[in-house]
Amino acid sequence: MPFGLLKYGLLKRYPAQHHFTPECELKSHYDVVIVGAGGHGAAIAYYLAKEHGITNVAVLDKGYLGGGNTARNTAVIRSNYLTEEGVNFYKASVDLYEGLSNELGYNILYENRGQLTLAHSDAAVRSMRWRAEVNQHLGVKSELVDPQTIKELVPLLNVESNTRFPILAGLWHADGGTARHDAVVWGYMKGACERGVELHQLTEVTGFDIQHNKVNKVHTSRGAISCGCVVQAVAGMSSVVAKMAGLKLPIHAFPLQAMVTQPYKPLMTPHVSSPHVHVYIHQTSRGEFVIGGGSDPYALYNTRATLEMKETLASSITELFPFLAQAKMLRQWAGITDMTPDYSPIMGKCEIENYYLDAGWGTWGFKATPISGKTMAELVATKKTPSLIKPFALQRFYDFQQVNEAGATAASH
Amino acid sequence: MKTLNCPLNGRRNITEFVYGGEYHMRPDANNASSTEWAEYVFFDRNPAGEVIEWWFHSPSAYWFLAKRNTVTDEVLATFAFDELAQHVEGDHHV
Numbered sequence A: 001m002p003f004g005l006l007k008y009g010l011l012k013r014y015p016a017q018h019h020f021t022p023e024c025e026l027k028s029h030y031d032v033v034i035v036g037a038g039g040h041g042a043a044i045a046y047y048l049a050k051e052h053g054i055t056n057v058a059v060l061d062k063g064y065l066g067g068g069n070t071a072r073n074t075a076v077i078r079s080n081y082l083t084e085e086g087v088n089f090y091k092a093s094v095d096l097y098e099g100l101s102n103e104l105g106y107n108i109l110y111e112n113r114g115q116l117t118l119a120h121s122d123a124a125v126r127s128m129r130w131r132a133e134v135n136q137h138l139g140v141k142s143e144l145v146d147p148q149t150i151k152e153l154v155p156l157l158n159v160e161s162n163t164r165f166p167i168l169a170g171l172w173h174a175d176g177g178t179a180r181h182d183a184v185v186w187g188y189m190k191g192a193c194e195r196g197v198e199l200h201q202l203t204e205v206t207g208f209d210i211q212h213n214k215v216n217k218v219h220t221s222r223g224a225i226s227c228g229c230v231v232q233a234v235a236g237m238s239s240v241v242a243k244m245a246g247l248k249l250p251i252h253a254f255p256l257q258a259m260v261t262q263p264y265k266p267l268m269t270p271h272v273s274s275p276h277v278h279v280y281i282h283q284t285s286r287g288e289f290v291i292g293g294g295s296d297p298y299a300l301y302n303t304r305a306t307l308e309m310k311e312t313l314a315s316s317i318t319e320l321f322p323f324l325a326q327a328k329m330l331r332q333w334a335g336i337t338d339m340t341p342d343y344s345p346i347m348g349k350c351e352i353e354n355y356y357l358d359a360g361w362g363t364w365g366f367k368a369t370p371i372s373g374k375t376m377a378e379l380v381a382t383k384k385t386p387s388l389i390k391p392f393a394l395q396r397f398y399d400f401q402q403v404n405e406a407g408a409t410a411a412s413h
Numbered sequence B: 001m002k003t004l005n006c007p008l009n010g011r012r013n014i015t016e017f018v019y020g021g022e023y024h025m026r027p028d029a030n031n032a033s034s035t036e037w038a039e040y041v042f043f044d045r046n047p048a049g050e051v052i053e054w055w056f057h058s059p060s061a062y063w064f065l066a067k068r069n070t071v072t073d074e075v076l077a078t079f080a081f082d083e084l085a086q087h088v089e090g091d092h093h094v
Helices: A003-010 A039-052 A084-098 A100-104 A122-137 A147-153 A181-194 A238-244 A307-320 A322-326 A366-382 A387-392 B034-042 B081-087
Strands: A029-035 A057-060 A115-119 A143-145 A169-173 A198-200 A205-211 A214-220 A223-232 A252-263 A271-274 A279-283 A288-295 A329-339 A346-349 A355-359 B003-006 B010-013 B017-022 B050-057 B062-069 B074-079
Touching: A029 A039, A039 A057, A039 A181, A039 A355, A039 A366, A057 A181, A084 A100, A084 A122, A084 A366, A084 A387, A100 A181, A115 A122, A115 A147, A122 A143, A122 A169, A143 A147, A147 A169, A181 A198, A181 A366, A205 A238, A223 A238, A223 A366, A238 A355, A252 A307, A271 A307, A279 A307, A288 A307, A288 A329, A307 A322, A307 A329, A346 A366, A346 A387, A355 A366, A366 A387, B003 B050, B003 B062, B003 B074, B062 B081, B074 B081
Parallel strands: A029 A057, A029 A223, A057 A198, A115 A271, A223 A355
Antiparallel strands: A115 A169, A143 A169, A205 A214, A214 A223, A252 A288, A252 A329, A271 A279, A279 A288, A346 A355, B003 B010, B017 B050, B050 B062, B062 B074
16 A cells, blocks of 8 residues: 555544444433434434534434435425425425535535426316416426427427327426435435434334323333434334324325336436326436336335336336337336325324324425425424424324325326 | 235236225214214224235226235235124224
């Protein structure tokens, strides 16, 4: 080894910089215990520490940081939803994403790509007109575009009229974007750990001690800890963890399968999705085409692959992009989506006084990471529900006040 | 899961079936509170384990029940609604 390098290794002036908490014992008490070290858990910890000065916080995960559905989503960022509540919430998230690399001092590879949703039926065109109006009213860039414009935005897309489902129009969402999903959770967790938050990986929560409607102890695979409050942020396992706290949720867990092709030169800038043929696609910055679709046809806690879903994705995507018939599939995977009846999340308080829910993230969790971190942290710190997430309380199902976003998914599920 | 054993038609390809969600016991229509109705309509046990659920054999328009493990994707039994009592243990009625 060149001697010139050795000094960097030996001098104290160049210490190793740890991103995260080095392995250590659990303390006996934390003011806040966050269950789940995914994007949401990390973001909640970050904003608790940075904006509210609450740093006696443990983030626990049975696996490793960002190893669950944070690593399994297809990294779509957009805010072109249908309801006022939904649009305002996701718009705030997109706004935070735009400045997040600077905020964290960590490059999350955010790119403003634009997102195009295709309509193959009159009903879909009507619903897009509606979404465009709602979006524009609330300051989100959305417009209805004709096939000619679609061809200009995405030259590779087959807009011929002799297809099985000809494209009639599209909803063009110029605010749409993408980011590196791993970097989002790493950046948030690094920022949290620098401020004193502890990350404990391979630490599974096995139960809660609840007395007089208050959690006072969290049992883990590494012993019990007392806590001021608990936040559950475990997308994909929400019902299972909530059950340990005696809570029942309006959630049904389905796998969602995705795959990527071999890398190509840069060919396509925006995300393209077709709810009608159940498929969505974008090209990553390293050239692979990421292809995702609807959730599996039945509930399951298992991320196995099925040939049927891969065939459906392949057949749908080659209708839209015939050149992909040549593509080789590089890898495939699945995540578990916690689907709620109205396709909106469940956030906020529940019947246990100091137990906070960040659940029901279905297929919309990644894009909401920054804003759910920020609003959940505010809720934990002030015990007052921020107005942005009031509509998403668990109580809405008992009050029959759902926030219906079923019409605004990128692929129907 | 490639096939499912329909109690009426025997073992058929999975593509002939439609998933109908968890079985929930219907509340008493005359006396149920709105909370009970909300839970019946919207909430699920959603367990990582055994569950009793509805399936529909589409070509014969026949609804039946299955007991399935949602982690291993193993179907433990399929049966007609009339036989439900024999397959329910503990807290399956939610």
